[in-house]
Amino acid sequence: MEKKFKRDVKSLDKIFDYINHFVLTSQLDDSISFSIKFVVEELFTNMIKYNVGHENDILISLKKNGQHVVVELVDYDVEPFDLTKVGDLDITKPLERREVGGLGIHLVKKMVDRINYEYENRTCRITVFKNLG
Amino acid sequence: MFDVTISDNGEILLSGRFDASQVEKAKSIFNKIEKSSTVDFKDLEYISSAGLGVLLMTQKRLNESGQRLKLINMNKHIWDVFHYAGFNNIFEIE
Numbered sequence: 177m178e179k180k181f182k183r184d185v186k187s188l189d190k191i192f193d194y195i196n197h198f199v200l201t202s203q204l205d206d207s208i209s210f211s212i213k214f215v216v217e218e219l220f221t222n223m224i225k226y227n228v229g230h231e232n233d234i235l236i237s238l239k240k241n242g243q244h245v246v247v248e249l250v251d252y253d254v255e256p257f258d259l260t261k262v263g264d265l266d267i268t269k270p271l272e273r274r275e276v277g278g279l280g281i282h283l284v285k286k287m288v289d290r291i292n293y294e295y296e297n298r299t300c301r302i303t304v305f306k307n308l309g
Numbered sequence: 310m311f312d313v314t315i316s317d318n319g320e321i322l323l324s325g326r327f328d329a330s331q332v333e334k335a336k337s338i339f340n341k342i343e344k345s346s347t348v349d350f351k352d353l354e355y356i357s358s359a360g361l362g363v364l365l366m367t368q369k370r371l372n373e374s375g376q377r378l379k380l381i382n383m384n385k386h387i388w389d390v391f392h393y394a395g396f397n398n399i400f401e402i403e
Contacts, residue, residue: 188330
C-alpha cells in the first residue's frame with residue numbers, strides 16, 4: 177500500500193492511522209509496529225526539515241514481503257542527502273556534551289536491518305527493511 | 310493523543326504518543342521544571358527522537374543546578390529506544 181502525505185508535522189496523525197491499518201491487515205506484532213512508526217516518523221520529519229523550499233507531498237509505501245517489512249519514503253524535487261553516509265553517533269558522551277542532532281538517524285539505523293538510499297532526477301528514495309521474527 | 314500533566318505529588322505523567330507534533334505541548338510543562346522530578350511513562354505508548362530531545366534538553370538544563378529527572382515505568386519498546394540512544398547513561402531509569 178502507498179499514500180502521499182502533506183509535508184507537515186501535522187500529517188503524523190494521518191500517517192500513524194495509515195500505519196495502524198497496515199499493521200492490522202498484515203497481522204504484525206507490537207514490536208514491529210513500534211519500529212515501523214518510529215522509522216517512518218524519523219524519515220518523514222527529516223525530509224520536512226532538510227528538504228525545504230517546496231510543498232511537494234511525500235510518498236510513503238508499506239509492504240510485507242515474505243519474512244520482512246519494506247518501508248519506502250519518496251521525496252520529490254530535492255537536493256541529495258544520503259543518510260546512510262552519516263557517521264555513527266557517539267552515545268557514550270557525557271550529558272554536558274550530548275546533542276539532539278543526529279539522534280533520529282542513529283536510532284533508525286539501530287532499529288532496521290538494512291537501509292537503501294537512491295537519488296535520481298532530483299527524487300530521493302529511502303527504503304528500509306525490517307526482518308520479521 | 311498525547312498528554313503531559315503534573316500530579317499532586319509533583320510527578321510528571323506522560324500518556325499516549327509523544328511524536329514530533331507534540332514537542333511544544335511537552336515543552337510547556339518541561340520548561341517549567343526547576344528541581345529534580347520523576348517522569349512516569351506508565352501510560353506512554355510511543356516516543357520518537359523529538360520526545361527524547363525534550364527530555365535531553367531538560368536534563369541538561371537541570372544538571373547545571375545539580376538537579377535531574379528520574380524516568381519510571383517505561384514499556385519495553387521505549388526502554389529499547391533509550392538504550393539504543395545511550396540515554397541509560399544520562400538518566401536514572403527505573
